[in-house]
Amino acid sequence: MLDKKWAKKGALLVLVVFMLSVVVGCGGGQTSDKESKGDGAETIKVGINCELSGPVASYGDNSRNGALIAIDEINKAGGVLGKQLEPLVRDCQSKTDEAMNVSAALADEGMVAQIGPLTSGTVEGSTSVMMENQIPLIAPAATANKVTVDEKTGKVRDYIFRVCYRDSDQGVRMADFALNTLKVKKAAIFGSTSDDYAKGLAKYFKEEFEAKGGTIVAEEGFMNLDKEFRGTLTKIRGKNPEFIYVPGYYTEVSVLIKQARELGITVPIGGGDGWDSPDMVKVAGAEALNDTYFTNHYSVEDPNPAIQSFVKAYEAKHKKAPDSFAALGYDAVKLLADAITRAGSADPVKIKEALEQTKDFAGITGTMSIDEQHNPIKNIVIIEYKDGKLVSR
Numbered sequence: 490m491l492d493k494k495w496a497k498k499g500a501l502l503v504l505v506v507f508m509l510s511v512v513v514g515c516g517g518g519q520t521s522d523k524e525s526k527g528d529g530a531e532t533i534k535v536g537i538n539c540e541l542s543g544p545v546a547s548y549g550d551n552s553r554n555g556a557l558i559a560i561d562e563i564n565k566a567g568g569v570l571g572k573q574l575e576p577l578v579r580d581c582q583s584k585t586d587e588a589m590n591v592s593a594a595l596a597d598e599g600m601v602a603q604i605g606p607l608t609s610g611t612v613e614g615s616t617s618v619m620m621e622n623q624i625p626l627i628a629p630a631a632t633a634n635k636v637t638v639d640e641k642t643g644k645v646r647d648y649i650f651r652v653c654y655r656d657s658d659q660g661v662r663m664a665d666f667a668l669n670t671l672k673v674k675k676a677a678i679f680g681s682t683s684d685d686y687a688k689g690l691a692k693y694f695k696e697e698f699e700a701k702g703g704t705i706v707a708e709e710g711f712m713n714l715d716k717e718f719r720g721t722l723t724k725i726r727g728k729n730p731e732f733i734y735v736p737g738y739y740t741e742v743s744v745l746i747k748q749a750r751e752l753g754i755t756v757p758i759g760g761g762d763g764w765d766s767p768d769m770v771k772v773a774g775a776e777a778l779n780d781t782y783f784t785n786h787y788s789v790e791d792p793n794p795a796i797q798s799f800v801k802a803y804e805a806k807h808k809k810a811p812d813s814f815a816a817l818g819y820d821a822v823k824l825l826a827d828a829i830t831r832a833g834s835a836d837p838v839k840i841k842e843a844l845e846q847t848k849d850f851a852g853i854t855g856t857m858s859i860d861e862q863h864n865p866i867k868n869i870v871i872i873e874y875k876d877g878k879l880v881s882r
Contacts, residue, residue, distance in 0.1 A: 532575035533568075533835045535560065535825065536600035538591045538615060539818075540607055543583025544713065544740060547766045548607040552629050552818030553578060555811060556604050558802055559822035569829045574822075581606050585614035592618040592626075600624065601835050604821045607814060609633035609686050612649070619648050625841045627825055629817035630786075632656045632762065633685045637863040648837075650844050650863045652820045652852065656686065656761070659784035660693025662869045663734065663759050666782065668701050670871075670882070671757055673731035675706050679721065679745070681737035682710035690736035690761045706730050711741060718745045722752055731756055738763040743772035750777040759783060765813045765872075775877030785872045786813040786854040788881035799853050813854065820852035 537556055540549030560574045568574060577595055581588035588611040595603060596618060602625045606612050612631040619626045628636060628651040637649050667673050676698055681687035695705055706728040709721045722745070725733065733749070735742055735758055742764055749758065750773075757780045764783040789800055789810050799819060803811035811819075827850055828843035829835055847859040857865035871882040 528835050530599060530835070531572070533570070533572050533829065534575045534577055534598065534600045535822070536592070536595035536598075536603035537576050537578045537605055538581050538588060538595060538603055539578070539605040540583040540611060541578075541580035545583050545608060545738060547739070547768060548630065548814045549580070549583070549605070551812050551815040552605060552607055552821075554807055555803065555815035555818035555820075556629075556822045558799070558806065559819045559826075562802075563822070563826050569826050570833070570835065572835070574826070581611055581614075583608070583611065585610050588612070588614035589618055591615070596622045596624060601829075601837050602627065602825050602840055604818065604825070605629060607631065608684075609636050610684060612636055616646060616649055620646060622837075623648060623841070624837045625650060625825075625844055627652060627821040627844070629653060629821045630762065630814055632659065633689055635685070645862050648841055650859065652817055652824055652854065652857065652865055653762070653786060654867060654869055655864055656689035657693045659761050659869055660690045660736075661697040662784050662871070663690075663761070663782070664694045664697035664701065664703070666871050666882070667732050667734075667757075667759060668698065668703055671732060671782075673757070674702070675704050675730050676732040676734055677707040677709070677725045677728060677730035678705060678734045678736075679707075679709045679711070679718075679725060680735060681713055681741060683713035686761075686763065687736040687738075691734070694734050694736070711737070711745070713738065713741060715741055716744055718748050719752060722749050722754060726752065726754055733758045735760045736763070737761075739766035739769050743769045746781060747773040747777050755780070757782065762786060762813060767809065767812070769874070770877045775874075778874035779876065781874045782882065783872055785870045787816050788870050788872060789879060790881055795851070796853055816853045820854050823852060824850055824857075 537553055539553045540546055560576050564573045577598055577600055579591045581591045588606050592615040604627055607630045609631040612628045625648045630653045632653050632655055634655050634657055637646050678691050680691045707725050760783045762785050765785055828840050832839040832843035850857050855867040857867040860866055873880045873882050
């Protein structure tokens with residue numbers, strides 16, 4: 490009986506050892522999802538989710554170009570933490586739902602962070618995916634205030650950051666410029682009603698302009714993809730404004746300004762960073778754009794050596810000057826690399842924590858520190874169109 494008893498125990502012990510070996514073989518050697526995305530991978534995968542087609546393809550194309558120049562520079566200098574950055578470039582087609590799909594696919598591919606999309610609406614499409622997967626998103630140009638903060642709860646979106654200023658910042662800046670530099674007291678607003686970007690700019694411009702003693706004599710709107718503005722412009726002209734604020738994207742604004750000048754409207758016209766595109770001059774013409782101004786992130790004419798080095802590299806590769814979207818895409822990647830270096834890790838959670846601690850990061854679009862709502866504290870530039878050239882004011 491004793492021999493049989495020990496024989497059974499011996500068999501049981503062998504079975505337990507076997508099962509433990511199976512568990513170790515199946516699970517013990519595997520890395521976690523975050524490790525496979527970051528520290529355990531051979532490269533550091535960076536998602537670039539941009540509008541490469543659709544209505545604002547100019548923004549996405551230029552931002553992608555700037556981001557890739559930054560990645561190339563970083564890799565040639567030895568990479569980050571001894572690893573090369575691997576860009577995963579995808580097109581969200583300027584669509585909110587496609588931005589979400591792209592982010593989900595990039596998360597599955599092991600990205601540690603995402604650059605883009607560019608507009609506030611497409612970033613909103615990506616946000617839920619990035620939050621659920623705990624992967625930081627750095628928005629180059631999404632300026633709506635709600636991008637980094639939930640308007641309903643006031644809660645900061647933990648994994649969403651940006652390198653651009655907010656709509657409230659640029660709306661206030663243009664109102665102050667119109668009042669104090671252009672010395673106007675009566676303004677009209679004629680902006681897009683199709684998106685939160687333009688509506689936000691109009692709101693903040695109006696609030697600041699009126700608070701500082703100005704008068705809004707007319708408020709009109711247009712829809713994105715509109716091509717005929719003469720009727721409303723004639724109505725606005727009858728109100729005798731000294732300045733017209735036109736928040737919207739270059740696709741509509743370029744046509745609107747051309748038609749305004751054809752109607753004999755000669756007063757200064759201003760807008761936001763959505764104006765920044767070479768297509769503005771191509772469509773409106775250099776003469777029509779004289780005495781027009783927009784808030785922007787940097788000036789290509791800035792003599793700063795770092796800026797001119799970037800401009801030279803971009804022009805050499807793409808045969809054109811880099812707009813602000815190119816500069817912001819470049820800055821987003823450089824900020825990400827800086828955060829990974831400071832974190833000492835490519836783990837997405839640690840990258841997020843390092844981004845939150847960013848102080849005095851020297852970017853092409855200005856020196857910036859990230860505030861408690863994940864927005865950069867930085868300067869806003871006023872750009873004037875003068876005979877087709879962009880001149881910093």
